[in-house]
Amino acid sequence: MMTLDQMKDKDIGKVGTPERDKYEFDLQMEVLGDMIRSVRKERNLTQEQLGELIGVQKSQISKLERNTKNVTIETILKVFRALKANVRFSVEMNESEFKVV
Amino acid sequence: MMTLDQMKDKDIGKVGTPERDKYEFDLQMEVLGDMIRSVRKERNLTQEQLGELIGVQKSQISKLERNTKNVTIETILKVFRALKANVRFSVEMNESEFKVV
DNA sequence: AAAAAAGTTGAATTATATGGAAACTTTTGC
DNA sequence: GCAAAAGTTTCCATATAATTCAACTTTTTT
Numbered sequence: 001m002m003t004l005d006q007m008k009d010k011d012i013g014k015v016g017t018p019e020r021d022k023y024e025f026d027l028q029m030e031v032l033g034d035m036i037r038s039v040r041k042e043r044n045l046t047q048e049q050l051g052e053l054i055g056v057q058k059s060q061i062s063k064l065e066r067n068t069k070n071v072t073i074e075t076i077l078k079v080f081r082a083l084k085a086n087v088r089f090s091v092e093m094n095e096s097e098f099k100v101v
Numbered sequence: 102m103m104t105l106d107q108m109k110d111k112d113i114g115k116v117g118t119p120e121r122d123k124y125e126f127d128l129q130m131e132v133l134g135d136m137i138r139s140v141r142k143e144r145n146l147t148q149e150q151l152g153e154l155i156g157v158q159k160s161q162i163s164k165l166e167r168n169t170k171n172v173t174i175e176t177i178l179k180v181f182r183a184l185k186a187n188v189r190f191s192v193e194m195n196e197s198e199f200k201v202v
Numbered sequence: 203a204a205a206a207a208a209g210t211t212g213a214a215t216t217a218t219a220t221g222g223a224a225a226c227t228t229t230t231g232c
Numbered sequence: 233g234c235a236a237a238a239g240t241t242t243c244c245a246t247a248t249a250a251t252t253c254a255a256c257t258t259t260t261t262t
Binding site: 056057059060063064067070071072075 | 218219220221222223224
């Protein structure tokens, strides 16, 4: 589990060792757009190229990367599928935190 | 990380010990609706009560629980926020898996 | 087994996400 | 500093998600 900033700071150029061959990030939903951008850049793709993989214009990719939460699950899956990345969602629930109002 | 079935099998009535005070579930998008339902029931809420917390009719909750093929992030966040549960997502990326087409 | 509560469904409406096109701005390379 | 590439924005159309209402079905309670 790391923040987006920590992730960005990572020297992703130096990969190659098996230990570094796989990345996993836990994130808040709000940064989903940043995540698309990060993974796209890690794949060395322009917005236009990613758009081609999915079948949309570069402007659409731009919008997805900057727009945070108003996206459908389907779109998110489509993008990360094109980037050959797996997305998983998790729900964390604290018993004590909940009070019926 | 557990499947939905394992989760359902869990005896959630017996909580109270600190070890059992927190639940975490990884899920596929396809079971998100089931997840809403599970957490709602764990909170001992009816669809109508959850709807009131969010400001929608019970029929809407019903639809979200059964028909989650496609939902927006905003809706998901709204629901789980009302249930006092955190939603996170993780992206897993394998270097080797990707080839530029 | 009747009544009440909880959940589901269908039809209709509203809101908004997806998307393209083109003009515009920013960044990058020389 | 200029040109090309990459990214952003605006306007617009279309598709579909979000939502309600009311009738209906299922489950629970007494």
